[in-house]
Amino acid sequence: MPRRKGAPEVNAGSMADIAFLLLIFFLVTTTIETDAGLDRMLPPMEPPEEDVVIKQKNIFTVNINKNGQLLVEDELMDLKGLRSAAMAFLENGADGSCNYCGGRKDPASSDNPSKAIISLKNDRETKYSTYITVQNELVGAYNDLRNREAQKLFGRDFTEMESEYLNPETPSNVRDDLKDKVKRVQDMFPQKLSEAETSTN
Template sequence: MAKRAAPEVNAGSMADIAFLLLIFFLVTTTIETDTGINRKLPPMDDNQEDVIIKQKNIFTVLVNGKDELLVEDERMNLKDLRKAAVEFLDNGGDGTCDYCHGKKDPASSDNPDKAIISLKNARETSYKMYVSVQNELVAAYNELRDKRAMSLYGKTFTEMQADYDNVNWVGNKERLKEKIEKIKEEYPQKLSEVQ
């Protein structure tokens, strides 16, 4: 019986095919990037003048290494933080804020423009707790902005932001931007992180 020779496989174009597959996967693959917490730093001020801030206008929030929350030197649960921040920001203690609905306590913040939330975290604080505290504080600002926008424009601030970010929104973007900026001016987000 005659031996049959095995047919040779033409491997000449294998390198070309592998190279084309490599290029295809490099082009079509998306690489996810981590996104952090969105914070905008204040612009550098050439004027190095010291600003005096009254202690009553600072809302201190401390998170220790055991993930315990201290607000104004008192222990607090995370679920109560938003309410306490809203009460502080919306106090209107000096009477200059005609849109504030707070208790008008003279020992608390004067008005939302002067109110500052100071957040300090211990080095051992867990990332989960850090983000949770940040979320509650930002939610306090958003809650006040939503209430104010609803009373002025019949629409929440969050909805207005979504409309402005929506490319297909058919309304007047410039007018909407003015409304958003007005609400941001009335309730400016002054969140300071202390080292």
Template sequence: MAKRSAPEVNAGSMADIAFLLLIFFLVTTTIETDAGLNRKLPPIQDENTPPPPLKKKNIFQVLINQQNDILVEENEMELGDVRQAAIDFLDNGGQGCDYCQGKRDPASSDNPNKAVISLQHTRETDYSTYIAIQNELVAAYNFLRNREADRLFQMSFTEMEANFNDAQYNGDKDLLESRIETIRDMYPMKLSEAEPKESK
């Protein structure tokens, strides 16, 4: 009796099927990316150009030591009080700020355009504490920006930025961009993050 040979499987289209599956998974898979910290670095300046002069009263110093204690203007402060202290400093309105609602303390900042917040830490500071302080300082800027945007445009600054970054927003993006710039000019984010200090 003659042996029957087993029929061969045609594998010619297997490469095409594998290629189609690969394309399908590449197109449909979403890859999560870390957002990171949203910071705009200052422009590079010529080394021969001296930095602009700053009055000491226009600098709000925040230091985090190796025990994660928060020192604001050399006084110990709780994390929950940092935001309000920064708001009071930025919104003081000592000179030429008709929209500021602060106490106009002559010992505090002259104007939001001149006010600088300096954040410094030691190398032993916990990362979580540093980020928590940074969030409070950014929240102070956001509070003031939201207040002014709501007063001028009846929309929060956060909402305006979200709409501007939304690809499906149907409104006038040029108008929105000019309004965002107006608010940023009123309360520019001048948050200086200095090099870590060596602990003693």
């Protein structure tokens, strides 16, 4: 009686090659989304040569507690009023040296936009979404003032000019023209947004 043959074996020699090719395919074709961070310029490492004295009236303090409540200049404030309060502080112009400021010239508030600093402080338990919303309102105060001055000077919004200037696809001759305009408006209202150390209680 002839011997029965067993089931034919599958040649698995090329399975490793196929798996390797599939791995390469998925590595090449897969895109990984990355979170866009906050656009912030870090201060230089070296300390200033001389101590800078900052008057308390030139600091606009914004505190966020763990419940998301705002304490602005030691007073409770709703988020809706934060941007206008920050704008009033930035363009107060108490020392009279700012000829483009439309502020009240309150002697108890900031002297000049170049001296005005906004200090943002939050609790460790503050929600991230609340923190970002408050920060957006403060940056929005700077942008609104810059847009106003850019419209007066150049007939365009500052945010639009800055976006075009920072776009790498913008032709170099256009970027060169925008560079001085963007810097001029930035110098009128320099963004001095200080993030104070997080409180633990």
